[in-house]
Amino acid sequence: MTNQYLSVIDSGYLSRRPNGGEKTAEGTVAQLPLDVTVDSGSVFTLTSQASSTLDVSIAREGDEAYPKNALSGMDRASLPIIGDDNWGESVLNVSVTNKGTAEVTGIHLTPSVSNSWVLANGPQPIDRLAPGETRVVKFWARPTTEFGEATFTVDVSYAGEKTVASEGLVGVCGPRIKAEAVAADSVETRWEYGEEYKATDGDPATYWHSQYIDANKARLPETDTARKWPHWIDLKIGDGSTAYDVCALSYTPRAGDGPKASGRAKDVQIYLAGSLDGLKGQGDNKGNPNAQGNPVLATTLANVPGTVDIPVAGNGSYLRFRGTSAQADVAKNLTDVMSFAELGVRIGHAN
Numbered sequence: 001m002t003n004q005y006l007s008v009i010d011s012g013y014l015s016r017r018p019n020g021g022e023k024t025a026e027g028t029v030a031q032l033p034l035d036v037t038v039d040s041g042s043v044f045t046l047t048s049q050a051s052s053t054l055d056v057s058i059a060r061e062g063d064e065a066y067p068k069n070a071l072s073g074m075d076r077a078s079l080p081i082i083g084d085d086n087w088g089e090s091v092l093n094v095s096v097t098n099k100g101t102a103e104v105t106g107i108h109l110t111p112s113v114s115n116s117w118v119l120a121n122g123p124q125p126i127d128r129l130a131p132g133e134t135r136v137v138k139f140w141a142r143p144t145t146e147f148g149e150a151t152f153t154v155d156v157s158y159a160g161e162k163t164v165a166s167e168g169l170v171g172v173c174g175p176r177i178k179a180e181a182v183a184a185d186s187v188e189t190r191w192e193y194g195e196e197y198k199a200t201d202g203d204p205a206t207y208w209h210s211q212y213i214d215a216n217k218a219r220l221p222e223t224d225t226a227r228k229w230p231h232w233i234d235l236k237i238g239d240g241s242t243a244y245d246v247c248a249l250s251y252t253p254r255a256g257d258g259p260k261a262s263g264r265a266k267d268v269q270i271y272l273a274g275s276l277d278g279l280k281g282q283g284d285n286k287g288n289p290n291a292q293g294n295p296v297l298a299t300t301l302a303n304v305p306g307t308v309d310i311p312v313a314g315n316g317s318y319l320r321f322r323g324t325s326a327q328a329d330v331a332k333n334l335t336d337v338m339s340f341a342e343l344g345v346r347i348g349h350a351n
Contacts (some may be wrong), residue, residue, distance in 0.1 A: 014323030053100040054107070054129075056156045058167040061091035067141050070174040070247070079347075080178035080238050089120070090169050092139040092152050098129035105129075111139050116146040117169065143171030147309070172309060173247035174348020176216030179319070181343070182276065183234040185286065186211035186226045188337075191236045196233055199343050204307075207254045208233060209263060209339040222336060229289040231263075231338035232322040234279055237345050243274055243317045248309040250344035251321075255305065264303060265323035269295035272316030279320045289324035303327040309346065319345060 066088045071079070076087070082316045092111075098104050107126035111119055119142035134254060141152055150169040155162055181199040187208065188194040194209030211226040212219060220227050237244055253264045269292055271282045282293035292298065296314035321343055 037324040055097040056165040059093045062086040065090040083177040097134040101327035107158045116144040143282040147171040170275035179345040228287040247348040248346040252307040263337045264327040268324045270297040271320040272314040
């Protein structure tokens with residue numbers, strides 16, 4: 001019987017100290033006689049594992065981020081921005097905790113982001129962590145040209161061990177700005193609580209609804225002008241005195257199914273003007289939805305229950321959101337009305 005030892009064949013090289021002893025062994029494990037110096041048959045395969053010593057978690061500050069140049073040339077402090085404490089950046093707080101009983105040194109954090117996002121800072125070190133100690137390292141990320149969902153990933157490594165953690169990101173074209181519904185083609189207040197101001201009250205549980213009930217609480221006939229397409233609602237952006245570069249309209253349909261989802265728009269148009277009077281004549285010809293006027297955007301919406309950003313490119317201090325048809329598969333008995341929970345306006349320069 002000969003003396004035996006276990007070794008790892010790493011990239012074809014056989015060694016008792018795999019990878020020079022500087023990192024976790026990864027390769028093929030073989031049981032060999034002491035005098036063997038060539039490859040041998042494998043017994044089993046060993047792969048790298050997440051560090052059992054370090055615990056890594058990520059906490060994100062800010063729900064949305066937008067490009068750095070979105071507000072270039074604007075006095076940001078004077079803008080009526082809604083809920084943007086991080087000035088358009090997503091802040092990723094990476095917490096690293098030493099769960100072991102010995103001090104850990106030489107920790108490296110290497111971040112990355114998907115799509116066209118960019119990081120304000122690169123790899124960061126942690127010199128040492130005592131047992132039970134936690135350090136928090138911050139990273140800042142922004143989108144550039146691609147919006148929607150992305151991923152932040154950080155590799156935390158030391159002495160050959162590595163732990164990977166990730167966090168979702170949401171990119172938008174610019175911040176939400178204060179907007180107020182000031183007019184609509186009609187409102188339903190006899191059978192619904194559908195006043196126009198509820199379209200911009202910040203509460204997705206409330207909604208604006210066009211009229212379909214008469215003064216006697218009977219359903220209006222389909223020939224009544226109030227029930228005819230198009231339907232629309234007008235928003236004042238900011239205080240109405242300043243024209244902004246609008247990059248998107250955030251649209252939240254009414255929640256629910258069946259009649260509770262009545263009025264979800266399908267074909268829509270968006271208009272911008274420098275005054276409320278400037279919107280007159282822009283697609284407000286009841287009974288003639290094809291007379292669109294001059295919208296900055298005409299598009300078809302998907303039938304989705306959540307909030308979507310509709311890309312827009314235009315300048316104005318007032319905005320009209322106009323619908324010319326409803327989603328037929330939502331509320332089959334009410335397809336000539338329009339309703340939604342929230343509208344929001346995003347401002348920012350086009351990239």
